[in-house]
Amino acid sequence: MSNFTDLDGYLFGQGTHYDIYKKLGAHKGKKGKDNGFYFDVWAPHASKVAVIGEFNNWDETRNFMQRVEPESQGVFEAFVPEAKEGQLYKYLIYTEDGEKLYKADPYATYAELRPGTASIIYDNTKFKWTDSSWMKQRKSGNFWEKPLAIYEVHPGSWKRHPREENDGFYSYKEFAHSLTEYVLDMGYTHVELMGISEYPFDGSWGYQVTGYYAPTSRYGTPDDFMYLINYLHKNGIGVILDWVPAHFPKDAHGLADFDGRPLYEYADPKKGEHPDWGTKIFNYGKSEVKNFLIGSALQWVEHYHIDGLRVDAVASMLYLDYGKKPGQWIPNEHGGNENLEAIEFFKHINTLIRGRNPGVVMIAEESTAWPKITGDVEDGGLNFSYKWNMGWMHDFIDYMKLDPYFRKDNHNKMTFAMSYNEAERYILVLSHDEVVHLKGSMLAKMPGLEVDKYKNLMAGYAFMMGHPGKKLLFMGQDFAQGTEWSEARELDWYVLDNPNHRHVSRMFKKLLHIYREYPAMYEQDVSWAGFEWINANDGYRSIFSFVRKSKSGKNDLLFVINMTPMNYDDYRVGVPTNRKLKLILDSENKEYGGNGEKIPEVIIPRKEECDGREYSAAFPLAPYQIAIFTY
Known part of the structure; x- marks a missing residue:
């Protein structure tokens, strides 16, 4: 009997197999009297597929996989009694042209630490959650009328051990305790974690993903990651993850040309590639691809108890000509530049996740004036819970960078956002994107001599916290780090020995506590x-x-x-x-x-x-x- 049934195939083909991550990938099972692991992979264009790994000494002839009925679905399966948890594996895919491709498992729950590229057999169903109180209260009430003050953090560069082993990264468990102590003291309500879905290149910060179902192994195992979420929840702290359904890298072991032909991406490069980013664009019109992405989102929310997903680069999904010059893109069937398939994808996934998981938020990082990002589907909206207010952010930074003498001529930059505040449900953001690539830290943007810089920053933060909209601040900016952020080192915690930095930290802490204490600060943000x-x-x-x-x-x-x-x-x-x-x-x-x-x-x-x-x-x-x- 196959692990992947006819019903699984039907639902997958419809794009509605919402538990697909429980079927595709490597899963513990039994066949006859033998215990082992089932391996299932979608590779419809492959001529044949084998699973290779430590369980067969990487022998390419030992474990060929069989096409599951109906064969047209393109799912291959093998049962391997010798397979054990913790072993490395890959799929060996023979293309129609006879080429051999060595691919990581798209549905793997765990992956080898970079620079390794293999998947790891891992049973992530054993963890005992103790956050039932949090999960119950998450469902209660109207989250739009609750405080939401987000601390955006990159785990690998928040703090580091001085030792060289594993780059000095804090493990998920160490991070849990250290981060929780800080967040509780400051008064944030949520953390937003960057770079959790597995990725090969540190310098991408996790925005070029190869493992959409795997917490990165940089900081430990999937169980260790669940410990982090559980610990944050038990201390009353919500968790939001960055999630990247917009594009994926071309790394040989990843999704690109997975079975020898475009599978996860659009086949035509004019629709399937980002010229500026050198990445592939998911095919939002293909049911199995949509199912892959929906399954990933649902796994983070339902299996890992994540409280919200911040969806990266939404504009690049909505516009067919995003980042492209004339001749580099294909209009839709109506001659326009809207990606109609991505629009329907958003309506589907947002309605599904929010419907199945009351209290979970879907957040759009969308940089244009696309209407009704947070509007209801029935009214033509995309049904996100919130939208990052990028317009407010640009105006705010432009104003704050000015010498105070010139601010009188730019006063409207700080007042303009209220003219469109009711258009969407907004989060005011000062994110990692504003403090990298020679943009300088928030402190470095401020005008004036040293003391004036700190006073300017405090005044700006007070305006931000008082302005309608939920809040997000990137790590290090709440104590006025002077240098811009780098993923290669920890934050400059030592600057807190300087009274100017302590003053900013105390001020922002006070603002956060005022924000949480007074319902006037958050109850009626949209009105x-x-x-x-x-x-x-x-x-x-x-x-x-x-x-x-x-x-x-x-x-x-x-x-x-x-x-x-x-x-x-x-x-x-x-x-x-x-x-x-x-x-x-x-x-x-x-x-x-x-x-x-x-x-x-x-x-x-x-x-x-x-x-x-x-x-x-x-x-x-x-x-x-x-x-x-x-x-």
Whole structure:
């Protein structure tokens, strides 16, 4: 009896075999009285296939695989009683032209550490989860009305051991404890992990994947990875993974021309290759390919308990001409540049994953103005939970890099995002992409002399945290690392010995705790009901004032942020109410590197018109000062 049944073949051919990862690949089984492993691989264009590995001393003649009925499906299977967990293996594929290809298993759950390219037999069903409380509460409530403050982290360069062994990487278990301690102290709600799906080249940061079902072996086994997720969950921390269905590399052991012909990719290079990236584009019109990707996403969410997937390079999937010049791409059937098959793929996968897993989020890294990324499918949308707000990010960085003298002429860069805030459900992001490739760290982008750089950065972070939208910050930027990020070394933790860096770290920690403590900061992110400008037009002084509102109307917040080195002895701001204002953050506190000249902790507004308001409040406002009040 075959491991891969007629029903499996039918569902796979329809693109709806949502547990396909339990069938294709290497799986423990029994045939007759023999225990061993079944190997199943999809290679429809192959003339024959053998599985080779440590169990047969890599003998290419010992374990030929048989085509499973119906043969047209192109699945090959072998049962190997000698196979044992932990052994290396590959598929030897004979092409129609008689060429021999040595391929890693596309559905492998574990892989050999680079530079090795073999797959590893591994039973990833033994781990005992103890995160039931987290998994239960994940399903409850409306996640759009919950806080979401994401710490984006690359495990291999967060911290490293000084030893050379295994590049000094922290194991998944070591990383679990060290990361959790830091995240709990700072106040983030989630971590987003880069570079988890197996990949061959460190310099790709995990964005050129060869193992869509395998946690990278750089940091340990799949069970070790599950320990990491379980530990984070038990400490109340959500986990988001970067996931890359847009393209894959041409490495010989990978998916490219898998059975001697284009299989996972579009056959025509004008549709199947990214000229700039040197990678292949998945064929979103082929049922089995869609099933491969959907199965990968479902495995991360359902088997590994991942709370969300951040989908990389969505724009490159939606546009047939993305990164291509005239003559390098093929229009769709209507003559347009939209990839209709990718659009349907997104509608399918987002609806499926969110429907089967309430509380799980699908996040689009989409850099254009494509409409309704987070809209409902019934309304023509793609049904993502959130979209990275790349427009806000570019405007924010452009503004913050300016000498304060020129900010008055660019005030709209900081206010423009509110004009389209209701178009999508956004995450405000300052990600790894903004601190690499000679772009400099966030601190390095700031103008002014040394102390001014830190004050500028704190003011920028306060604006980001107060602005509607969920939040994401890349590691190292919360303590103002001076050098730009490299995957080849750990973060510059030593700079925390410098008081300027400690001040930024304390400030961002305080902002995170305010964000989580006050529902006004997150409950109504998508609606004008949760935000109101006090003065959006004070460009001459480059001061921003606005309020964040909760559903209940209790503990609403007033933000005042000075973006210049100008000092105001008696700055007056309009307020929405005559209720007393209670100061909850003052950047002039010495804890944040201020001069200690504090704003009064309680201010009673007076009936004096300002900013079009009946009531107003006055207080001293120092250069680059941040003041946050609750009322």
